[in-house]
Amino acid sequence: MSSELRTREQLLAIADRIIDRTPAGTEAEVTVTETATALTRFANSAIHQSVADRALRLRLRVVRGGRSGVAEMQVVGDGAEAALARSAEAIRAHSPQGEPVHPIPPDGGADIEHGYSEVTEAVTPEERAEAVAGICAAADSLGQKAFGTYETAVTGVAMVSTTGLHRAARSSVAELIAVCRGGDGSAYGARHSAAASSIDVAALTAEVTDRCARNQGAVATEPGVYEVVLSPYAVGEMLQYLGLVGLGGLAVLEQRSFMRFGERLMSESVTLTDDVRRPEAAPLPFDGEGATTRPVRIIEHGVCTGVVHDSVTAARAGVETTGHSLPQPNSDGPFPRYLSLAGGDSDVDSMVAACQRGLLVTRLWYVRPVHPLRTIITGMTRDGTFLIERGRVVRPVRDLRFTQSIVEALSEVRSIGSEQLSTRGYFGATLAPWLHLGRFAFSS
Amino acid sequence: MRDIAERALDAAGAAGAAYADCRVVERTTQAVMVKNGRVNNVTEFEDAGVGIRVIVDGAWGFCGTQRTDAAGLEGAARLAVRIARASARTAVATVRLAPAPAVTATYATPVRIDPFSVSLDRKIELLLAADAAMDVAGVTTRLGSLGAVRRHQLFASSEGSRITQTIIETGGGLDATATAEGEVQSRSFPNSFGRQQVTAGWEAVEEMDLPGNGRRIAEEAVALLSADLCPAGTMTLILDATQAALQVHESCGHPTELDRVLGFEAAYAGTSFLMPDMLGKFRYGSEAVTISADATSAGGLGTFGYDDEGVAAQRTLLIDQGIFTGYLTSRETAAGFDAPSGGTVRAESWNRLPLIRMTNINLEPGTSSLEEMIATTERGVYLETNRSWSIDDRRLNFQFGTQVGWEIRDGRRARLIRNPLYSGSTPRFWNSCDAVAGPSEWRMYGVINCGKGEPGQVMHVGHGAAPCRFRDVEVRPA
Numbered sequence: 001m002s003s004e005l006r007t008r009e010q011l012l013a014i015a016d017r018i019i020d021r022t023p024a025g026t027e028a029e030v031t032v033t034e035t036a037t038a039l040t041r042f043a044n045s046a047i048h049q050s051v052a053d054r055a056l057r058l059r060l061r062v063v064r065g066g067r068s069g070v071a072e073m074q075v076v077g078d079g080a081e082a083a084l085a086r087s088a089e090a091i092r093a094h095s096p097q098g099e100p101v102h103p104i105p106p107d108g109g110a111d112i113e114h115g116y117s118e119v120t121e122a123v124t125p126e127e128r129a130e131a132v133a134g135i136c137a138a139a140d141s142l143g144q145k146a147f148g149t150y151e152t153a154v155t156g157v158a159m160v161s162t163t164g165l166h167r168a169a170r171s172s173v174a175e176l177i178a179v180c181r182g183g184d185g186s187a188y189g190a191r192h193s194a195a196a197s198s199i200d201v202a203a204l205t206a207e208v209t210d211r212c213a214r215n216q217g218a219v220a221t222e223p224g225v226y227e228v229v230l231s232p233y234a235v236g237e238m239l240q241y242l243g244l245v246g247l248g249g250l251a252v253l254e255q256r257s258f259m260r261f262g263e264r265l266m267s268e269s270v271t272l273t274d275d276v277r278r279p280e281a282a283p284l285p286f287d288g289e290g291a292t293t294r295p296v297r298i299i300e301h302g303v304c305t306g307v308v309h310d311s312v313t314a315a316r317a318g319v320e321t322t323g324h325s326l327p328q329p330n331s332d333g334p335f336p337r338y339l340s341l342a343g344g345d346s347d348v349d350s351m352v353a354a355c356q357r358g359l360l361v362t363r364l365w366y367v368r369p370v371h372p373l374r375t376i377i378t379g380m381t382r383d384g385t386f387l388i389e390r391g392r393v394v395r396p397v398r399d400l401r402f403t404q405s406i407v408e409a410l411s412e413v414r415s416i417g418s419e420q421l422s423t424r425g426y427f428g429a430t431l432a433p434w435l436h437l438g439r440f441a442f443s444s
Numbered sequence: 445m446r447d448i449a450e451r452a453l454d455a456a457g458a459a460g461a462a463y464a465d466c467r468v469v470e471r472t473t474q475a476v477m478v479k480n481g482r483v484n485n486v487t488e489f490e491d492a493g494v495g496i497r498v499i500v501d502g503a504w505g506f507c508g509t510q511r512t513d514a515a516g517l518e519g520a521a522r523l524a525v526r527i528a529r530a531s532a533r534t535a536v537a538t539v540r541l542a543p544a545p546a547v548t549a550t551y552a553t554p555v556r557i558d559p560f561s562v563s564l565d566r567k568i569e570l571l572l573a574a575d576a577a578m579d580v581a582g583v584t585t586r587l588g589s590l591g592a593v594r595r596h597q598l599f600a601s602s603e604g605s606r607i608t609q610t611i612i613e614t615g616g617g618l619d620a621t622a623t624a625e626g627e628v629q630s631r632s633f634p635n636s637f638g639r640q641q642v643t644a645g646w647e648a649v650e651e652m653d654l655p656g657n658g659r660r661i662a663e664e665a666v667a668l669l670s671a672d673l674c675p676a677g678t679m680t681l682i683l684d685a686t687q688a689a690l691q692v693h694e695s696c697g698h699p700t701e702l703d704r705v706l707g708f709e710a711a712y713a714g715t716s717f718l719m720p721d722m723l724g725k726f727r728y729g730s731e732a733v734t735i736s737a738d739a740t741s742a743g744g745l746g747t748f749g750y751d752d753e754g755v756a757a758q759r760t761l762l763i764d765q766g767i768f769t770g771y772l773t774s775r776e777t778a779a780g781f782d783a784p785s786g787g788t789v790r791a792e793s794w795n796r797l798p799l800i801r802m803t804n805i806n807l808e809p810g811t812s813s814l815e816e817m818i819a820t821t822e823r824g825v826y827l828e829t830n831r832s833w834s835i836d837d838r839r840l841n842f843q844f845g846t847q848v849g850w851e852i853r854d855g856r857r858a859r860l861i862r863n864p865l866y867s868g869s870t871p872r873f874w875n876s877c878d879a880v881a882g883p884s885e886w887r888m889y890g891v892i893n894c895g896k897g898e899p900g901q902v903m904h905v906g907h908g909a910a911p912c913r914f915r916d917v918e919v920r921p922a
Contacts, residue, residue, distance in 0.1 A: 043707045045536065048531075049797055050504065050528070050530065051505075052507050052523055052524075070485065070486065071487070074510070075510065076510045077510075094564035094568075098483055099482065129534060133534050136534055147707065149898050177712075186710075256623070256628050330484075365836070368834045370832045370865065370922045371922045380835075382837055443843070443867070444867055
């Protein structure tokens with residue numbers, strides 16, 4: 001089985017054929033998505049799972065007579081396209097009349113592939129195994145065990161509509177995650193890029209094995225309010241949850257968001273944007289309804305300035321869509337696609353030196369919103385938490401549970417690192433620097 | 445399906461697999477959602493493909509493909525074998541499988557009314573009626589949803605098993621959200637985070653009486669806006685059955701997954717505090733606590749005839765009157781203990797590798813009742829319906845929040861309280877359990893968002909649970 005994706009032209013041709021099957025007078029929007037994923041997992045310094053799959057997914061949305069229907073198929077073969085058209089039309093016919101979401105017209109945006117690399121598409125199982133073997137050997141040589149994943153994925157998407165939309169693009173991502181465990185402690189590190197060749201395996205291995213060696217024999221420390229120095233992994237996770245609970249237009253319209261436009265809610269050093277044009281984002285240039293994703297200034301020098309929109313929330317808010325839609329129709333509204341916290345002029349060593357008593361946190365784990373309106377989240381530290389005293393990292397400490405408002409944390413920024421790291425999480429990728437915060441509440 | 449499976453196995457064997465199995469899967473999902481009096485979304489999703497799993501040179505390989513022609517299957521089988529050979533380069537031990545008999549069988553979820561036979565008109569009418577019931581002053585967002593899944597699958601292995609199964613799931617749920625300055629409160633029915641779902645037919649939705657519960661939850665959401673904050677302190681905690689189900693899921697289901705114990709999930713989902721030398725000895729909970737893994741429970745989302753390794757559904761005690769007694773296992777992990785598989789391996793779909801997953805992890809019914817638990821509690825809180833959940837990577841340190849609570853004073857349910865949180869450490873918490881309600885209050889609940897594995901897999905799992913009581917728990921407001 002070849003891992004090569006269909007070309008953009010081939011994906012568009014499939015979408016065109018499906019549009020042609022819709023009845024006259026019907027507004028229709030077709031999305032054709034092809035993904036090829038390969039992932040090698042390792043544990044205890046050996047590969048224990050390694051997989052590959054490729055899937056073509058077809059989605060058709062039809063609107064006519066005030067009724068709307070959506071059908072999706074992850075099926076190939078004769079008859080799939082016709083069955084998709086029949087299914088969508090049958091659902092439309094049985095849906096009550098209302099005010100359906102209509103397909104949008106093209107906005108003239110270019111289908112620039114900011115994050116696609118043929119190198120990633122060509123990575124073989126043997127090459128993944130070789131990279132993993134190197135990490136395992138390095139860990140073993142230090143008396144550690146290696147765990148993690150090496151993933152390569154390529155995606156092609158074509159969108160065609162009766163309103164004139166006709167666009168397609170590809171993206172790719174290669175990600176290497178490594179966790180090393182010693183006798184009494186562990187460490188985490190991760191790198192991703194559109195191009196597999198850009199991942200510095202040796203640097204990641206050195207980072208994780210070194211942190212693991214330092215994170216042995218952690219002792220308990222009392223919960224309470226600490227200064228914290230957060231790694232980009234932890235900052236990225238925090239930003240993702242900020243986006244989830246409060247940076248979408250629907251959350252604002254439904255009064256679920258903390259955002260108060262024009263008010264300063266965070267430290268002046270905080271500037272937060274969403275910009276998928278960065279290659280680290282491995283982005284597609286358009287969203288789930290085919291709108292070009294535009295950069296959005298969300299927080300400028302601590303002041304709330306904007307949120308992301310889809311066509312539905314934009315119309316209600318009286319603004320233009322920013323191109324952050326999920327496939328329509330949906331009840332969730334738009335979400336940020338690639339949040340970026342602007343870098344400052346500091347670095348981790350300076351942050352530690354400036355900290356009287358605090359915690360250096362590598363990673364946040366199992367984060368969940370506790371009170372979305374107040375941006376309170378809870379979760380655990382994991383894979384490398386260290387006590388800082390009088391400007392020095394003095395020892396590893398056992399993991400702690402935090403329960404903390406993100407907005408309040410970002411109103412106590414002491415300094416921001418100059419270098420940013422692109423990190424991936426459950427809700428996508430973010431670009432984050434090291435961050436020194438004055439207060440962070442650990443509850444148990 | 446049979447021809448596809450035979451071709452896939454033949455191709456794997458020809459490519460050099462010492463062992464091979466394949467799953468030919470066809471899955472149809474229907475979702476209907478009504479929001480604020482309007483149909484928000486009606487979607488049907490059809491999914492079909494083949495997953496081929498092989499052992500070559502003592503290592504696993506897996507490939508998923510949508511192509512069911514000879515060339516497509518041969519290509520997928522060859523890639524699975526190539527992946528296994530590449531993996532074998534780092535192997536420190538060869539994969540060994542616990543014996544399992546070759547089986548030829550069929551299984552189908554018993555349903556009275558096929559949910560796909562019920563018209564969209566009827567489904568939309570039901571949700572609109574429930575939506576209207578939630579339309580009370582102060583409620584800003586009303587959501588109602590129905591879901592149905594039909595999964596038809598053939599499992600075939602090079603050892604000779606040929607198993608056909610048809611699993612039907614049906615579910616529904618409501619959410620009412622009220623907002624005021626500085627506060628947002630939601631109430632859900634019958635369960636939060638989407639809907640309550642079971643392996644059953646449309647009859648399960650009819651029994652929920654969604655329209656009959658809409659007004660109550662809407663009024664509760666509004667009342668919560670001005671309710672007092674949950675008190676803080678160490679006190680008695682009573683959980684409703686839905687929250688008890690999630691507590692079991694997070695603090696018993698996941699830590700008894702043997703792949704976590706062996707480190708297979710250490711880089712992602714985490715490990716476990718329940719180590720093998722604790723089996724049969726460790727006091728996980730009080731004598732009131734018995735927890736089983738039961739893939740034969742009626743209606744559970746983990747109910748099936750055979751797992752995705754062809755092992756028959758079975759019931760295993762994980763916790764027996766408080767003592768840790770068992771794990772969730774696969775053929776590979778069980779072999780390390782010279783034991784048969786517990787039959788708990790499942791994959792989200794054809795393109796995902798089968799993993800150890802919860803089946804129905806059930807808190808067995810006790811002898812108490814919610815009424816009795818409240819009546820015999822001097823000071824505490826009664827909490828309903830999950831709002832947030834978090835637990836550490838070893839499944840010890842947890843914190844849960846619920847949508848609603850009531851203070852208990854002198855044996856009576858007193859004032860409504862908002863934003864309750866409780867936290868604890870797993871064994872200490874379950875050892876403080878002094879009462880579980882009896883069979884009349886025991887229900888099967890579904891969790892439809894259980895994530896595990898890389899690439900990620902979202903599994904539907906079941907939990908039978910009843911209200912239960914815990915002493916000396918840390919409780920506070922968010």
